[in-house]
Amino acid sequence: MRIAVLGTGMVGRVLAARLAGLGHDVVIGTRDPEATLARTQAGTMGTPPYARWQTDHPDVRLLAFPDAGAHAEVVLNATQGAVALDALHAVGADTLAGKVLLDLALPLDFSQGMPPTLTVANTDSLGEQVQHAFPETKVVKSLTTVFCEVMVDPARIPGEHNIFVAGNDDEAKKTVEGILEQFGWPTGSILDLGDITGARAVEMYSRLFFTLAGRIGSLELNINVVRGTH
Amino acid sequence: MRIAVLGTGMVGRVLAARLAGLGHDVVIGTRDPEATLARTQAGTMGTPPYARWQTDHPDVRLLAFPDAGAHAEVVLNATQGAVALDALHAVGADTLAGKVLLDLALPLDFSQGMPPTLTVANTDSLGEQVQHAFPETKVVKSLTTVFCEVMVDPARIPGEHNIFVAGNDDEAKKTVEGILEQFGWPTGSILDLGDITGARAVEMYSRLFFTLAGRIGSLELNINVVRGTH
Numbered sequence: 001m002r003i004a005v006l007g008t009g010m011v012g013r014v015l016a017a018r019l020a021g022l023g024h025d026v027v028i029g030t031r032d033p034e035a036t037l038a039r040t041q042a043g044t045m046g047t048p049p050y051a052r053w054q055t056d057h058p059d060v061r062l063l064a065f066p067d068a069g070a071h072a073e074v075v076l077n078a079t080q081g082a083v084a085l086d087a088l089h090a091v092g093a094d095t096l097a098g099k100v101l102l103d104l105a106l107p108l109d110f111s112q113g114m115p116p117t118l119t120v121a122n123t124d125s126l127g128e129q130v131q132h133a134f135p136e137t138k139v140v141k142s143l144t145t146v147f148c149e150v151m152v153d154p155a156r157i158p159g160e161h162n163i164f165v166a167g168n169d170d171e172a173k174k175t176v177e178g179i180l181e182q183f184g185w186p187t188g189s190i191l192d193l194g195d196i197t198g199a200r201a202v203e204m205y206s207r208l209f210f211t212l213a214g215r216i217g218s219l220e221l222n223i224n225v226v227r228g229t230h
Numbered sequence: 231m232r233i234a235v236l237g238t239g240m241v242g243r244v245l246a247a248r249l250a251g252l253g254h255d256v257v258i259g260t261r262d263p264e265a266t267l268a269r270t271q272a273g274t275m276g277t278p279p280y281a282r283w284q285t286d287h288p289d290v291r292l293l294a295f296p297d298a299g300a301h302a303e304v305v306l307n308a309t310q311g312a313v314a315l316d317a318l319h320a321v322g323a324d325t326l327a328g329k330v331l332l333d334l335a336l337p338l339d340f341s342q343g344m345p346p347t348l349t350v351a352n353t354d355s356l357g358e359q360v361q362h363a364f365p366e367t368k369v370v371k372s373l374t375t376v377f378c379e380v381m382v383d384p385a386r387i388p389g390e391h392n393i394f395v396a397g398n399d400d401e402a403k404k405t406v407e408g409i410l411e412q413f414g415w416p417t418g419s420i421l422d423l424g425d426i427t428g429a430r431a432v433e434m435y436s437r438l439f440f441t442l443a444g445r446i447g448s449l450e451l452n453i454n455v456v457r458g459t460h
Contacts, residue, residue, distance in 0.1 A: 118352050
């Protein structure tokens with residue numbers, strides 16, 4: 001599949017490398033490829049400069065947002081939530097029209113420290129905002145509930161645990177579920193939350209996720225939904 | 231232990247009956263006991279009139295909020311979130327001073343339909359508001375993440391699953407954990423989220439809880455936190 005990953009940070013790199021390793025034709029989209037490649041400083045999360053990662057992943061091409069979008073059948077939004085809508089507008093509504101957009105960005109605000117608050121919550125969500133801004137695009141919210149290394153390799157966490165999908169288009173959710181299964185998520189572990197308003201559920205869950213991560217001292221955690229017998 | 235349960239709805243009744251069954255000296259607090267007993271209509275959730283429940287539970291006394299608070303060593307807030315602060319002010323700050331207050335109310339707003347939104351979220355929580363309004367009271371947020379029948383009988387859901395506590399006072403959390411263990415929560419299932427700001431995590435999780443409940447068609451569900459090995 002031709003896949004564009006938007007965002008050159010840790011999350012985008014982990015997803016792009018894994019998807020390329022699975023045999024997909026993967027590009028990474030960024031605002032200004034030359035500027036991204038020229039950067040020599042580490043990222044905010046201590047990630048090495050992109051150019052160094054690029055050298056180790058020659059199979060993944062770096063393109064400007066519109067070119068990355070044009071390349072792709074499926075687009076993954078792995079940008080920081082605060083800039084997600086800008087990045088998607090840079091790709092272009094026409095380019096995104098009719099395509100599956102897997103939105104895994106969280107609208108995190110770290111200005112109050114840890115755990116982060118959200119820039120949108122409760123009565124709206126980033127996933128819904130993206131769907132509203134790009135009505136011709138089939139937005140699916142997924143993967144936001146786990147750390148990026150777990151997204152692409154769920155066996156890092158032992159035992160049963162779940163991943164969620166939410167979106168208005170059932171075919172698009174099937175496409176995303178196919179990618180999740182390639183990552184290693186068992187079919188039964190994928191829980192469908194219904195339409196895109198389900199994005200609110202997984203985005204608001206992030207507060208519990210980051211609170212637990214702070215207590216445990218690790219981002220490598222997930223939840224297993226257990227149902228009663230009544 | 232002398233326990234006051236605030237709130238005469240389904241949640242308050244389930245908790246009061248279970249605590250009385252465990253041998254505690256339990257009262258239920260309400261604004262106007264005579265009015266509560268005089269009601270003949272079913273509640274919004276289809277609960278029978280309180281007087282009928284009272285007949286079946288003669289060991290639980292119904293008292294006005296201040297009297298209920300005065301009776302108690304531990305107070306459980308099982309009111310509807312929208313009226314929780316009013317109910318606690320009716321009990322009285324002096325009466326609540328120094329006491330353990332287990333706050334299990336969710337600030338739910340059903341005016342937009344299901345799943346409910348929250349009247350406070352993201353940058354604050356009901357648990358934090360209660361602690362702020364009653365600084366002399368030892369507020370512990372817990373039990374809000376499961377349906378009331380599961381609160382008092384976690385074995386209704388098979389396998390491992392967790393319950394959370396959050397609060398500023400470690401001794402108060404120990405008291406609450408003791409009640410949870412009497413309900414049947416294994417010691418290892420109780421996860422401490424730290425201070426009262428952890429209330430935000432469990433209250434915001436409610437969106438995922440109610441979304442899942444809507445998909446499953448049952449409120450009898452919970453989550454098990456699974457940690458990675460990395």
